Every structure is written in C-alpha cells, then in structure tokens.
Amino acid sequence: MADALAGIRVVECGDFVAASYGAKQLADLGAEVIKVEPLGGDRARTRGPYPGGVPDPDRSGLYLYLNTNKRAVEVDLDTAAGRALLDRLASSADLLIHDQPPQVARARGLDPESLRRRHDRLVVTSIAPFGLTGPKADFRAHDLNLWCASGLAVLNGAGPGRDDLPPLKPFGMQASFQAGLNAAVASLAALYEREASGVGQAVEISVQECLASIAEMTFSFYPYMGIVPSRLGQKPIQPLDFLECSDGWIFICCVEEHQWHRFVELAGSPEWATLEIFSNRLARGANWDALKIFLNEYTATRTVQDLYREAQERRIPFAPVSTMGDLLASDHLRARGFFATIDDGAGGEVVLPGAPYHHARTPWRIRRRAPRLGEHTDEVLEELGLSDRAAELRAAGAIR
Amino acid sequence: MSDAPRPRPLEGIRVADFTWVWAGPFCTLQLAHLGAEVIRIESATRTCVTRLLPPWPDGVPHPDRSGYFNQYNQGKKSIALDLTKDDARSVARDLIRASDIVVENFAAGVMDRMGLGYEVCRSLRPDIIMIALSGYGATGPESHYVSYGPAQVPLSGFSSLTGYRGFRPMHIGISYGDPTAGLHGAVATLAALFHRRRSGEGQYIDLSQWESTMALLPEGLLAQTLEGRAYERDGNHDVLWAPHAVYRCDGEDRWVSIAVASDDEWRALASAVEPAWLRDSELAVAAGRKRREEEIDERLSAWCATRSREQVTEVLQQAGVAAFPVLDARDLHDDPHLAARGFFVELPHREVGVRRHLGIPYRLDASPIAVGRAAPCLGQDTDEVLTRVLGYDADRIAALRAADVLR
Numbered sequence: 027m028a029d030a031l032a033g034i035r036v037v038e039c040g041d042f043v044a045a046s047y048g049a050k051q052l053a054d055l056g057a058e059v060i061k062v063e064p065l066g067g068d069r070a071r072t073r074g075p076y077p078g079g080v081p082d083p084d085r086s087g088l089y090l091y092l093n094t095n096k097r098a099v100e101v102d103l104d105t106a107a108g109r110a111l112l113d114r115l116a117s118s119a120d121l122l123i124h125d126q127p128p129q130v131a132r133a134r135g136l137d138p139e140s141l142r143r144r145h146d147r148l149v150v151t152s153i154a155p156f157g158l159t160g161p162k163a164d165f166r167a168h169d170l171n172l173w174c175a176s177g178l179a180v181l182n183g184a185g186p187g188r189d190d191l192p193p194l195k196p197f198g199m200q201a202s203f204q205a206g207l208n209a210a211v212a213s214l215a216a217l218y219e220r221e222a223s224g225v226g227q228a229v230e231i232s233v234q235e236c237l238a239s240i241a242e243m244t245f246s247f248y249p250y251m252g253i254v255p256s257r258l259g260q261k262p263i264q265p266l267d268f269l270e271c272s273d274g275w276i277f278i279c280c281v282e283e284h285q286w287h288r289f290v291e292l293a294g295s296p297e298w299a300t301l302e303i304f305s306n307r308l309a310r311g312a313n314w315d316a317l318k319i320f321l322n323e324y325t326a327t328r329t330v331q332d333l334y335r336e337a338q339e340r341r342i343p344f345a346p347v348s349t350m351g352d353l354l355a356s357d358h359l360r361a362r363g364f365f366a367t368i369d370d371g372a373g374g375e376v377v378l379p380g381a382p383y384h385h386a387r388t389p390w391r392i393r394r395r396a397p398r399l400g401e402h403t404d405e406v407l408e409e410l411g412l413s414d415r416a417a418e419l420r421a422a423g424a425i426r
Numbered sequence: 427m428s429d430a431p432r433p434r435p436l437e438g439i440r441v442a443d444f445t446w447v448w449a450g451p452f453c454t455l456q457l458a459h460l461g462a463e464v465i466r467i468e469s470a471t472r473t474c475v476t477r478l479l480p481p482w483p484d485g486v487p488h489p490d491r492s493g494y495f496n497q498y499n500q501g502k503k504s505i506a507l508d509l510t511k512d513d514a515r516s517v518a519r520d521l522i523r524a525s526d527i528v529v530e531n532f533a534a535g536v537m538d539r540m541g542l543g544y545e546v547c548r549s550l551r552p553d554i555i556m557i558a559l560s561g562y563g564a565t566g567p568e569s570h571y572v573s574y575g576p577a578q579v580p581l582s583g584f585s586s587l588t589g590y591r592g593f594r595p596m597h598i599g600i601s602y603g604d605p606t607a608g609l610h611g612a613v614a615t616l617a618a619l620f621h622r623r624r625s626g627e628g629q630y631i632d633l634s635q636w637e638s639t640m641a642l643l644p645e646g647l648l649a650q651t652l653e654g655r656a657y658e659r660d661g662n663h664d665v666l667w668a669p670h671a672v673y674r675c676d677g678e679d680r681w682v683s684i685a686v687a688s689d690d691e692w693r694a695l696a697s698a699v700e701p702a703w704l705r706d707s708e709l710a711v712a713a714g715r716k717r718r719e720e721e722i723d724e725r726l727s728a729w730c731a732t733r734s735r736e737q738v739t740e741v742l743q744q745a746g747v748a749a750f751p752v753l754d755a756r757d758l759h760d761d762p763h764l765a766a767r768g769f770f771v772e773l774p775h776r777e778v779g780v781r782r783h784l785g786i787p788y789r790l791d792a793s794p795i796a797v798g799r800a801a802p803c804l805g806q807d808t809d810e811v812l813t814r815v816l817g818y819d820a821d822r823i824a825a826l827r828a829a830d831v832l833r
C-alpha cells in the first residue's frame with residue numbers, strides 16, 4: 027500500500043497541540059516530519075498522562091499521541107548556530123509549520139518573510155492566536171482565552187437562570203486542535219498548488235478565526251436578526267438534553283415529531299405523553315421543566331445501554347454519555363479497529379486513538395512511535411552532512 | 427519569483443456535493459474556499475436541514491433566507507435535482523462523470539440505494555475520489571445507527587469530561603463533531619488528491635464522525651489507558667496550570683478569561699494584581715499554585731469584579747498575562763481586529779441582501795483565496811451547470827423540467 031503524502035518533507039516547530047496536531051495529520055499519511063524541539067523539549071512532554079502516573083518526558087501520553095511518525099531533534103533556536111541549523115533543515119523541506127507566538131517567531135527566524143526570502147520552494151505555515159496582522163496580533167493567549175475570544179465559550183453553560191456560572195470551555199485544548207486541523211488543510215492546499223507553480227508561499231492561521239468559523243448558526247443570529255445567543259437562552263426544541271439513567275447519563279434527542287412518537291411508544295405510551303402542553307416540539311421546549319420530571323422518572327428505571335440500543339433500533343438518535351471506559355470497550359469501535367496500540371519507547375505499550383479517516387488505497391498508519399527527546403539529533407545532523415560539527419554545536423549550546 | 431497572483435490551489439477541481447446539515451457542508455466549504463468548483467445537489471423534496479433552521483431576516487422562514495445555511499455554503503453552486511426520480515439519478519451520474527471528487531454525509535448505505543455508491547461512481551469516472559462522512563462510519567455493527575450533531579458530543583466522550591465541578595455532564599454549545607469531521611474530511615480529501623496526482627488513482631474514504639471527534643480527546647482516553655483513571659469535570663480549570671478560569675467582571679454578564687501557563691506569566695500577574703504573591707515561594711511554581719487554586723481564584727474574582735473586562739484585559743496584557751474577554755456574536759460582528767484583518771465577507775444575496783458572514787480562517791499570500799459569491803439559493807445554478815458542465819441543450823433541460831426532475 028502506498029502512503030498518500032510519501033516524499034513530502036516537513037519541519038515542525040510545534041509546542042503543545044496546534045502545530046503538532048497539524049503536522050501529525052501529514053505524518054500519519056506518509057509525510058516525513060522532523061520535529062524541532064527546544065532544549066528540554068516540547069511542553070507536551072511535561073503534560074502526561076504517564077504510564078502508572080510517573081512523570082517521564084519520553085512517555086507523556088499527549089506527546090506520544092501528537093507525534094507519531096515523526097523524528098525529533100533538540101535545537102535551541104535562541105542561539106545563532108541553532109537558527110543556522112534550522113535554516114539547513116528548511117532548505118531541504120517542502121513545508122515548515124510552527125505555532126510560536128509572532129514576537130517569539132520573529133526572534134527565532136521563523137517569520138515567513140525571512141524564511142521565504144531564502145527558500146523559494148518552501149511553504150511556511152504560521153499559526154498565531156490572533157493572526158499575524160491587526161491590532162491584537164501581539165496579544166498573548168492560551169487555549170482557554172481563544173475559546174472565549176471566538177464566541178464559543180459564551181454558548182455553553184447550565185442554561186436559563188444559571189448566570190452565576192461562567193461561560194464554559196470543553197475538555198482539552200480544543201482551540202489548538204482546531205487550529206492544527208485548519209493548518210493541515212491550508213498547508214496541503216499550498217503544497218498542492220506548488221506542484222503546478224514550483225513555488226512555495228506563506229500560509230497564516232488565526233486561531234480566533236478558526237474557532238469563530240465553527241460557531242454553528244449562532245454568529246449569524248446577530249447580522250440576520252439582531253439576536254445575541256447565549257448560554258442562558260432556552261432551547262426552543264425539546265427533548266434535546268441529558269437525563270440520568272439507573273447507571274449513568276444518556277442524551278435524549280427527538281428533533282423530529284416522528285422520533286418523539288416512537289420514543290413515547292418505547293416508553294410504554296404513558297398518560298402524561300398525551301398532555302396538550304407536550305403536543306409538539308416547540309410546546310415541549312416551552313414546558314421542558316415539567317416534561318423533564320416525567321422523563322426522569324422513566325429514564326431512572328432504565329440502563330444507559332438498554333435505552334440507547336432500544337431507541338436506536340427505532341431510529342431515534344439517542345446517544346450515551348460515553349465514559350472513556352465505554353469507548354475503549356465499544357464493540358463497534360473495536361470491529362472498525364479504531365484504537366491503535368504502539369510501543370511507548372520504554373518497553374511498554376500505549377493504546378491511542380487511531381485513524382480519523384480510512385483511505386481505501388493509502389491508509390492512515392503508524393510507521394514509527396513518537397520520538398524520545400532528541401532521539402534523532404545525531405541522525406539528522408549526519409543526513410545534513412554536519413556530523414563533524416556536532417561537538418562544536420553542542421559546546422555552543424545549539425543542540426544537546 | 428513573480429508577484430502576479432497564482433491560481434487558487436484547487437482551481438479546476440470539481441466537486442459533486444451531495445452533503446447536507448453541517449458536517450459534510452463544512453468539508454466542502456473548505457474545498458470551495460481553496461478554489462474548487464463545488465456543486466451542491468439539492469432538492470425542494472429533501473431540503474437541506476440548515477435551510478429550514480433560523481436565523482431568517484425579520485423572522486420570516488424561507489429555504490433561501492437561513493443564515494445558518496448561508497454561512498456554511500458560501501462560494502458554492504446549487505443544482506436542484508429530485509433524486510427520487512430515475513431521470514434525476516441519470517443527471518447525477520453525468521455530474522459525477524464530470525467531477526473529481528464526490529462528497530456525501532448520508533447515513534451509511536443511502537448513496538448505494540440511490541444507485542450512486544462508490545462502485546457506480548468509479549465506473550463513471552475511474553479516478554474519482556469519494557468521501558463519505560457518516561455518523562458511525564461505513565462498517566461495524568452500529569453503522570446503521572442514526573446520528574445527529576448534538577448527540578455526537580456525548581457519544582464521543584466529550585460530555586463526560588466537560589462541565590462544572592460536581593455538576594452533571596455538559597454539552598459544548600455547538601455540534602462539535604460536525605466541523606471536526608468536516609475538517610478531517612478536507613485533510614483526507616486533499617491527501618487523496620496528492621495520491622491521484624502521482625498515481626492516477628482515485629479512492630474511497632470512509633470517515634466516521636464519532637472517530638474523528640475522539641481524535642481530539644487523547645488526554646481523556648490516555649488517562650484511562652495509562653493511569654486507569656478518569657478526569658473529573660472541573661469547569662475551566664486546567665489539570666496542571668493555575669490560575670486558569672473565567673472571572674466575572676463589572677457589568678451585566680461580563681466575563682474575562684485568565685490563564686497562567688508559566689512562572690514568568692505568574693510573576694507578571696502577581697505584579698499587576700497582588701504583589702504579596704511575589705514573596706510567596708509556594709506560589710512560584712505551578713504545583714504550588716494548583717494546590718492553592720481556590721484561594722487564587724477568590725482573589726482574582728474580587729479583583730475582576732470591580733473592573734470592566736476591557737480594563738482587566740488591557741492591564742494584564744500590558745503586564746504579559748494571557749487575558750481576554752468572553753466575546754459574543756455582537757462583539758465579534760463589531761470587532762475592529764477581525765475587521766482590520768479582512769475576515770468578514772459581505773456579498774450580495776438575492777433574498778437576504780448584504781449581511782456580514784465569517785470568512786476564511788487561513789490566508790495564502792501568493793494564491794489569494796477569497797469567498798467569490800454568497801451561498802446559492804436552492805437550484806440557483808441548475809441551468810448553468812446543465813448547460814456548461816454537462817453540455818445539455820435547451821430542449822433537454824426543458825424536458826427534464828417538464829418531468830419535475832429539476833426541483
């Protein structure tokens with residue numbers, strides 16, 4: 027089987043999630059990725075989770091996941107010799123992708139102007155919190171700040187009457203994941219264009235804009251109707267909510283009337299279902315507090331999996347509130363081979379999320395585990411014909 | 427190096443877009459942004475769900491007036507085709523023959539039943555790339571299950587880890603699995619284009635929205651596999667960093683986010699808010715701050731409560747701390763930074779006039795990409811596509827129209 031992106035060479039200067047996940051898309055489809063980490067490593071190495079809970083920079087779960095199929099070199103880009111080494115790497119690469127904040131990127135020679143001046147064929151992808159231009163380009167922001175800056179956090183909370191609780195982010199560094207995906211899309215497009223033109227270009231990703239772009243219909247409510255959606259608003263349609271079963275939580279979802287009718291049947295056609303105040307989805311939305319009491323009485327008698335399966339058999343789109351254990355035990359995911367098992371580089375194995383897409387001819391695959399800190403520094407120097415300078419670079423603190 | 431703009435990356439690539447709702451359209455939106463000619467196959471007999479949802483100007487519903495549809499179908503064309511009719515399927519087959527890529531996000535099996543499955547597509551166009559973005563994937567014991575955007579969030583595991591401390595599982599506020607699937611789908615499609623360029627081969631791509639959403643949850647899954655534990659829901663807090671939260675400011679439902687990820691940022695925050703913290707050695711390191719998170723949160727809550735979110739942001743950014751207000755739709759709509767960057771798109775639309783839409787979150791400096799036209803009205807491009815792309819003559823189009831195929 028061929029790899030879709032075989033022959034594409036990528037230099038990644040990623041810290042944590044954004045550029046690392048973007049480059050992982052390419053690496054897992056066959057691109058050759060060299061990850062340039064600062065001395066001491068990408069901060070994802072300090073994140074865990076770790077096997078047995080014991081911190082070890084070579085066995086951080088987040089790092090092991092984000093850096094499959096990559097090689098790693100440890101280079102200090104705050105030294106002139108380190109920057110010269112990066113330039114050598116860039117000269118044989120097709121893509122350089124990074125997520126260093128704009129001020130830092132300029133100081134380390136990662137800005138597109140200086141890179142593109144020297145490397146005509148190179149695509150340079152810069153991921154920046156607020157983009158590279160505009161009055162807030164130099165604002166400092168982490169994942170949480172960006173989720174708030176994009177109009178997404180304001181949408182999530184505990185609903186009407188709970189303005190005491192703040193706007194809420196989702197689990198994990200989701201702003202960075204979204205930025206990484208956008209970076210992969212735009213970088214591949216620029217590389218594809220280069221096949222025709224022979225020339226690279228600069229690609230810029232604003233994380234704030236990536237997130238604003240996924241606000242579903244909520245942004246448009248303002249220019250279309252003057253309405254500002256918020257976490258405190260009432261859902262117009264119900265049921266579309268979490269309810270507690272005897273052994274966990276389920277998400278019940280009846281968007282269409284026929285789904286509701288089939289659910290009422292499944293619940294044994296109880297008396298309350300005939301009440302006028304629950305007669306259509308808007309009425310159920312308006313009277314959700316009352317309806318929820320009846321529904322809770324029913325779901326409390328059911329297990330999550332039984333209710334989920336019986337609903338799905340009737341084509342009602344309920345979903346379990348999956349725990350991590352549920353996902354790892356899922357027969358469906360197992361049958362599809364979703365989870366991947368890789369060597370953790372220290373004599374153990376680690377189970378990771380696997381292919382997010384299945385290409386029939388050029389499958390997503392793990393060819394090598396994530397690298398240990400600085401694992402390929404000497405190997406890459408040799409490929410660059412710089413083995414004889416390794417001692418000197420180490421003495422200068424440019425590499426370790 | 428010439429300064430003349432180069433073509434957009436996917437100029438000349440044609441996409442037969444059978445998608446609806448959000449996941450599929452978000453995938454083809456990326457392809458349209460990058461210059462592909464995306465032709466939506468739609469029908470008034472099976473109207474795209476987002477055409478039937480608000481917002482509509484003045485609250486007047488109409489399939490061509492939905493802001494939801496118009497946001498996610500910018501730059502695409504629309505041909506009306508009632509695929510329950512044999513003649514319509516024949517037109518669809520002609521369109522596939524003229525296309526490079528087919529995208530669909532029906533439940534598994536629907537395209538096959540319409541006689542438009544991958545084997546048929548491949549017989550029409552041997553190097554076709556076809557991607558299906560279904561809820562559960564094309565194979566496996568639950569592949570026939572029904573999937574709705576909001577239900578993907580709990581299914582994927584996000585809800586069990588998202589929420590306030592001690593509170594029930596929560597949503598994310600958007601159908602997060604949909605755009606996540608759409609973007610992974612765009613990556614997968616672009617990769618398949620590289621393979622086609624080098625080998626001449628097309629291929630089929632099976633994308634499960636469930637799986638592509640779990641791809642963004644490694645920390646949760648790995649805590650289970652490596653440490654045998656589940657994270658507890660903990661609001662806006664981080665597992666290692668503190669402070670890391672959203673604080674109420676002066677004003678009505680006004681909030682600001684503050685996140686400290688390094689010791690330098692902590693010293694900057696302390697200098698600006700509570701210089702006594704600088705002398706507290708336990709707080710000089712992340713583990714110590716995490717241990718005393720509640721105390722730090724209390725102090726910051728009190729400090730923010732008497733200041734506007736803009737004041738907090740200005741003072742802390744000046745000091746070198748990552749602080750930013752919680753913005754809503756109006757704030758974004760009127761945001762000078764986004765406007766200065768040229769992020770917004772305002773193009774004329776037959777039914778809704780000129781309204782502000784969100785644009786493309788990536789820029790390519792040499793092959794400038796831009797939204798070329800507003801989202802199409804249903805069937806707006808039927809005649810143009812049948813004539814120019816498929817070469818049908820006026821008589822043939824009239825006959826199809828008379829047989830109610832083009833609606």
